[in-house]
Amino acid sequence: MRPPRYLPVLFSMALGAAPSLALAQSAPAAPAAPKAAPAQATTAPAPAKAPAAGAPPAARQRPGRARKPKKADDLAGRPVATFPGFRMLPTGGSRVFVQIHGGKVDVAESKAAGRLVYRMKGAGAIQTNRFPLVTAFFATPVTQVQLVDQGNDLDMVIDLRAQTEATYRVIETEQGVVIQVDFPPFVPDQGAAAQPDGARQRAVRRTISQEPGSSDEGSSEL
Incomplete structure (x- = not known):
């Protein structure tokens, strides 16, 4: 019995395809392509709004300072005594x-x-009227006048450079x-009269004086 005519042809085709199949099986598999990273959603910051024309700039916020409670007016x-005064x-x-x-x-x-x-019974004075009134640069026995609290009373203290007579009303x-x-x-000694003008002017600026109802002319006041 003769073999079919197509067997040799099939056998030769199988021999030719065998090397290609072996190479295909021995070749390493190609690496898989990396997966694309998911796109991250980005949000752009909203642009700052420009102030309206003519609008005042925003005030800077500063920490508030604690205010001291006001004391009750103990002079009510x-x-x-509104103020002490001196005049030549x-x-x-x-x-x-x-x-x-x-x-x-x-x-x-x-x-x-x-x-x-x-001593003035029952009188008082505010702080600014209790500062010393300096008069040492004038031809007077008085060197300083000051109002001093004494409990519920008020003293007018007059310092003298020499003993002298004084009358009050x-x-x-x-x-x-x-x-x-x-x-x-009063004639002061030469040491007091030789004080520099700058010191005298500083003393004058620290004094307050005004006498109501005074009509004397040619007098100098502090």
């Missing part, structure tokens, strides 16, 4: 005075070495009273 209902008189003498507003007061005088004190006004203390003419 009491006579108050045309006669060559000098005068110390203080105005009291809000009522009348009783005054008590006391004398000590180099000092006169006039209490003048009633529509607002209260004015206390005047007058001193006779």
Whole structure:
């Protein structure tokens, strides 16, 4: 029995395809392509709004400061010394005075070495009126005047550079009273007169003076 004619052809085709199949099986598999990373969603920041035309700039916020509670006015209902004053008189003498507003007061005088004190019963004074009033650069026995609290009373303390006679009086006004203390003419020693002008001007700037109802001419005041 003869084999079919197509067997040799099939056999030769199988032999030719065998090397190609072996090479295909021995070749390494190609690496898989990397997966694409998922796209990340990005959001652009919103642009700042420009201020409207004519609008004021935003105020910077600063931490607030704690405010101290205000003290009760302990001068309410009491006579108050508005300020002490000093002036040179045309006669060559000098005068110390203080105005009291809000009522009348009783005054008590006391004398000590180099000092006169006039106590005003029931009166008071604010802090700015208790600063010293310096008068040492004038031809007066008075070197300084100061209002000093003494409990519920107020003292007008007058420091002197030399013992001298002084007279005081209490003048009633529509607002209260004015206390005047007058001193006779005085010639200071050369050391006091030789003080520099700059120091005298500084002392004058620190003083406050004004006497109501005064009509004396040619007097100098502090």
